[in-house]
Amino acid sequence: MAQPDNFGFGEEAALLKASARKFFSEKFPTSDLHALVAGDHRPERGSECLWNSKLWQEMVDLGWTMLAVPEAAGGVGMPAVAVAGLAEELGRAAFPCPLLGTINATYVLAACDSAQSALAEIAGGCSASLAITNQAGSWSPGDTDVVWADGKLSGTAWYVQDARKVDRLLVSASSTAGVGLYWVAADAPGITLVPDTILDLTRDQAHVSFDGVAAEEVSANGLAALAEAMPAVWTVLAADIVGAAEWQLQTTVEYVATRQQFDRPLGFFQAVKHPLVDVMLQIDQTKSLVYNAACAIDSEPERALQYAHMAKASASETAAYASGRSVQCHGGIGFTWECYVHLYFKRQKHSQMLWGDAAWHRARLADIVIGPLAPAGS
Amino acid sequence: MSDSASKDSPEQAEFREYCRTWIEANRPPDPTVRLPLSALEIMTTEQLSYLQAWQKAAYDAGLVGCDYPAAVGGGGRKDCQRVANEEMLAARTPYFPNIIGLGMAAPTVFYHAQDELKERLLPRLFSGEDIWCQGFSEPGAGSDLASVQTFAERKGDKWVINGHKVWTSLAHFAEWMILLLRTDKSHKYDGLSYFVVPIRAALGKGVTVRPLIKITGETGFNEVIFDNLEVDDSYRLDELGKGWQVAMTTLLHERGAGELQTPRAGGLKSKGSHATTAYNLIDFARSAIRDGHPAAQDPLLRDRMMQQLICEAGLAQNQRRARVPALLDHPMRLQLQNKLLASEISQDTAALALEVAGASASLYLGDPNAPAGGQWNLAYMNSYGMTIAAGTSEVQRNILGERVLGLAKSK
Numbered sequence: 043m044a045q046p047d048n049f050g051f052g053e054e055a056a057l058l059k060a061s062a063r064k065f066f067s068e069k070f071p072t073s074d075l076h077a078l079v080a081g082d083h084r085p086e087r088g089s090e091c092l093w094n095s096k097l098w099q100e101m102v103d104l105g106w107t108m109l110a111v112p113e114a115a116g117g118v119g120m121p122a123v124a125v126a127g128l129a130e131e132l133g134r135a136a137f138p139c140p141l142l143g144t145i146n147a148t149y150v151l152a153a154c155d156s157a158q159s160a161l162a163e164i165a166g167g168c169s170a171s172l173a174i175t176n177q178a179g180s181w182s183p184g185d186t187d188v189v190w191a192d193g194k195l196s197g198t199a200w201y202v203q204d205a206r207k208v209d210r211l212l213v214s215a216s217s218t219a220g221v222g223l224y225w226v227a228a229d230a231p232g233i234t235l236v237p238d239t240i241l242d243l244t245r246d247q248a249h250v251s252f253d254g255v256a257a258e259e260v261s262a263n264g265l266a267a268l269a270e271a272m273p274a275v276w277t278v279l280a281a282d283i284v285g286a287a288e289w290q291l292q293t294t295v296e297y298v299a300t301r302q303q304f305d306r307p308l309g310f311f312q313a314v315k316h317p318l319v320d321v322m323l324q325i326d327q328t329k330s331l332v333y334n335a336a337c338a339i340d341s342e343p344e345r346a347l348q349y350a351h352m353a354k355a356s357a358s359e360t361a362a363y364a365s366g367r368s369v370q371c372h373g374g375i376g377f378t379w380e381c382y383v384h385l386y387f388k389r390q391k392h393s394q395m396l397w398g399d400a401a402w403h404r405a406r407l408a409d410i411v412i413g414p415l416a417p418a419g420s
Numbered sequence: 421m422s423d424s425a426s427k428d429s430p431e432q433a434e435f436r437e438y439c440r441t442w443i444e445a446n447r448p449p450d451p452t453v454r455l456p457l458s459a460l461e462i463m464t465t466e467q468l469s470y471l472q473a474w475q476k477a478a479y480d481a482g483l484v485g486c487d488y489p490a491a492v493g494g495g496g497r498k499d500c501q502r503v504a505n506e507e508m509l510a511a512r513t514p515y516f517p518n519i520i521g522l523g524m525a526a527p528t529v530f531y532h533a534q535d536e537l538k539e540r541l542l543p544r545l546f547s548g549e550d551i552w553c554q555g556f557s558e559p560g561a562g563s564d565l566a567s568v569q570t571f572a573e574r575k576g577d578k579w580v581i582n583g584h585k586v587w588t589s590l591a592h593f594a595e596w597m598i599l600l601l602r603t604d605k606s607h608k609y610d611g612l613s614y615f616v617v618p619i620r621a622a623l624g625k626g627v628t629v630r631p632l633i634k635i636t637g638e639t640g641f642n643e644v645i646f647d648n649l650e651v652d653d654s655y656r657l658d659e660l661g662k663g664w665q666v667a668m669t670t671l672l673h674e675r676g677a678g679e680l681q682t683p684r685a686g687g688l689k690s691k692g693s694h695a696t697t698a699y700n701l702i703d704f705a706r707s708a709i710r711d712g713h714p715a716a717q718d719p720l721l722r723d724r725m726m727q728q729l730i731c732e733a734g735l736a737q738n739q740r741r742a743r744v745p746a747l748l749d750h751p752m753r754l755q756l757q758n759k760l761l762a763s764e765i766s767q768d769t770a771a772l773a774l775e776v777a778g779a780s781a782s783l784y785l786g787d788p789n790a791p792a793g794g795q796w797n798l799a800y801m802n803s804y805g806m807t808i809a810a811g812t813s814e815v816q817r818n819i820l821g822e823r824v825l826g827l828a829k830s831k
């Protein structure tokens with residue numbers, strides 16, 4: 043299948059992206075974000091789950107959480123390029139909410155054989171998150187510490203994103219038959235949710251223990267479903283990174299255009315100007331790769347894996363570089379809690395590693411492009 | 421069907437089919453001489469004649485200058501040069517020799533010359549019969565281009581030109597030169613004017629062309645000295661004192677950011693020439709043995725090859741996104757990155773290839789054991805031509821910082 047020249051980014055997608063940007067800039071300026079999540083600066087403040095659930099409900103009412111749900115399951119069935127556009131705007135606002143988790147769960151469920159009722163729940167406004175990572179933090183889909191036996195889940199899922207904000211969990215667990223996927227209410231009896239203390243103030247994270255928890259099996263062949271859906275998971279997160287990096291660039295450019303030293307705005311000096319141009323170059327390459335990957339998910343699925351590895355590898359580099367320059371170019375004020383750049387710095391550091399960092403994705407890309415690495419010693 | 425074909429207008433679709441059929445039937449025979457990496461390195465008349473014959477054939481068939489009006493020798497089509505380019509690229513045809521003419525002189529002449537001059541110059545430019553060169557840089561005016569000192573003094577209907585231009589690619593074959601010079605010494609920018617000059621006719625009569633030897637040992641560019649050269653006022657483009665504005669048209673097109681699409685054939689991907697791409701690098705790494713194993717099996721080198729591959733894909737997708745307004749926040753943002761990214765990425769790819777080569781990176785052109793005939797070394801050194809010419813990477817970053825990010829001008 044061939045990709046359309048314009049990434050398939052049509053009028054509806056453009057409208058959605060524009061309205062999302064307007065929504066966040068009007069209803070949730072960065073000052074609100076800072077007031078919401080940065081009230082307590084003490085490192086020992088512990089793990090808090092601070093978010094605006096009223097605005098989240100507005101997003102749900104706008105239908106944003108069901109965009110990726112196929113029409114057959116009661117959703118909107120928007121293409122991945124449109125979803126990427128929304129994720130980019132979410133990242134630009136760094137809005138704390140389980141939108142990405144819900145979208146991730148949607149893509150995995152859509153690749154499962156018997157997930158119609160779970161998808162219908164998402165279409166009905168349920169939020170969800172993936173619980174598919176083990177304690178070692180392996181990003182290889184299917185590496186799970188949870189076991190499925192006698193119709194019950196046991197064990198612990200780690201690095202569960204926005205766990206305290208969601209209604210449902212989509213859990214991967216191993217059984218004698220392989221790795222399956224299971225749909226369960228986040229507050230089901232037997233579930234213990236232990237919040238992690240994390241750097242990122244715009245997310246929450248937890249490890250979730252299952253002690254003989256009854257759950258609905260949505261796929262007995264979880265590896266296949268995850269393999270199909272992970273390119274979308276990586277691409278959507280990469281889109282979020284692009285939006286956040288664009289905020290970092292714009293905010294830093296505004297600062298260096300205003301701040302005067304040596305009788306000139308800082309941006310006059312090439313030691314400041316050129317690195318900011320490099321941030322722009324990285325953002326643009328990542329953004330182009332994100333829409334290429336999203337378009338592949340929609341219309342060239344045989345290339346989606348390869349393109350999504352490229353997008354997330356590029357995004358992780360961009361997250362790191364844009365973050366570093368945003369703090370450095372702000373100088374002393376950038377090193378303080380009162381300056382907003384730390385909110386995005388921390389969100390980006392989290393996104394950089396989440397679902398695989400640049401080296402992880404490049405290693406897998408190399409396996410595809412060059413061929414697998416021969417075993418050591420051969 | 422190619423990706424881009426799916427979005428063709430009816431005119432483009434029909435033209436694409438025509439191009440494909442014509443190329444299939446008229447592909448030139450393989451050259452009997454080694455062709456250089458690009459037209460900028462043409463050294464011999466044998467190389468030039470082969471490439472000129474190809475450009476003339478393509479022009480006569482309507483594949484060059486497609487989007488220019490018929491009155492100036494163009495095809496009078498709409499957005500069809502891109503189609504012809506895509507088909508020639510896909511067919512890996514040879515490149516065109518008149519690269520400065522097509523990419524820089526043609527749009528400048530088209531936008532700024534009198535009709536009579538356009539009608540006279542452009543057909544022979546498109547056909548490649550007249551090779552063009554560019555007289556911009558001088559020994560004292562590189563990145564600070566507006567400080568050029570070559571001076572034209574008025575003498576009735578004529579101008580008398582004195583000065584010294586450098587890095588003039590193709591001047592030794594060129595009939596014509598686009599020339600930025602000074603007509604007023606009291607104003608830096610507003611004292612500049614722009615001419616087209618028939619330099620070949622004036623060799624030995626006011627014009628001297630001397631080859632400069634490049635870092636690679638190849639010739640290809642020159643210095644050009646003007647010693648009381650008389651030219652007619654009708655060769656002036658646009659108004660007196662508007663040279664800087666005219667030069668911006670040239671530079672915009674040179675950097676691939678102009679309105680008119682430059683006719684391009686095979687370029688670096690043409691048959692028989694060596695492309696500095698990550699895929700070629702990966703192929704090379706499969707056969708390059710390091711510590712008894714193919715370099716393609718070294719995890720660190722694999723990682724760096726993937727970095728290059730991703731950057732190349734990012735650039736290609738930028739070019740695609742540049743045509744999707746809904747995914748652009750600033751109209752010039754991607755176009756202005758093109759030259760900077762393309763030159764730096766290929767430089768890094770060539771540099772990595774030389775690391776992959778290990779000990780054999782020491783072997784140069786002519787050594788029977790040199791990997792790829794020494795082409796990686798050649799490509800690496802030539803890549804500095806790309807990051808320096810047409811505005812150095814540093815100047816490109818200034819332009820991007822100032823015009824796109826809106827930061828204070830560094831001059």
